[in-house]
Amino acid sequence: MAETILNVEDVTLAFGGLVANRDVTLDVARGEILGLIGPNGAGKSTLFNLISGVYRPNRGRIRFEGADITALPPAERCRRGIARTFQVPRSFDSMNVLENVTVGAFARHAKAAQARAAALETLERVDLAHRADAVAGELTPPEKRRLEVARALATGPRLLLLDEVLTGLTPSEAKAGVALIRRVAAAGVTVIMVEHVMEVVMPLVDRAVVLNLGSVLAQGLPAEVVRDEAVIGAYLGERHRAA
Incomplete structure (x- = not known):
């Protein structure tokens, strides 16, 4: 078992x-x-x-x-x-995408350079690296949901x-989105998801x-x-x- x-x-x-x-x-x-x-x-x-x-x-x-x-x-x-996302995405809208994910990475990296590198790696995992410099408030709703996932993953859950x-x-x-969740689980992360x-x-x-x-x-x-x-x-x- x-x-x-x-x-x-x-x-x-x-x-x-x-x-x-x-x-x-x-x-x-x-x-x-x-x-x-x-x-x-x-x-x-x-x-x-x-x-x-x-x-x-x-x-x-x-x-x-x-x-x-x-x-x-x-x-x-x-x-x-333990990391989570929210039903209504909660991004730091005045910060760019990379900065948002770096906030999550600080949960396991004390130094800014390490946190930024981990955030960039996470953005690659969720196919959002091309939007790293975009202001979070300008993202589409699907991109904001993916950003939420990226910030949670950056904490190393x-x-x-x-x-x-x-x-x-x-x-x-x-x-x-399903493909992303499967990749996350395949990497060893346990997932609980609320979905309708x-x-x-x-x-x-x-x-x-x-x-x-x-x-x-x-x-x-x-x-x-x-x-x-x-x-x-x-x-x-x-x-x-x-x-």
């Missing part, structure tokens, strides 16, 4: 009377691509925020590479090897959280976890999950059943 890189155990987070995640338990194997799916408001982004350290759970534990990181701040989790990086892309752009484009994500992921109303509704191989009656009823809908 593959080694577990991330363990989320009975994690619950409530905002006042609203429970965003309830008793969420899941294990992520090192090297896998895990799809986190579910309807809007299911708690997917909240779970990303818990894993990355933006929020702390009311109860439960989060372990990364065997260590309890439940109380660690985001910067320390990043230093330990072992676990990468991708929040809807394929949403809103044309078919050709989505195909390029089922036709794209299901052939890509090794395993899928479905959240609904803050709880895990189902998990397993993609082919099993999309045939689960509870998943069809809560998320995929009757049109999927007919298809």
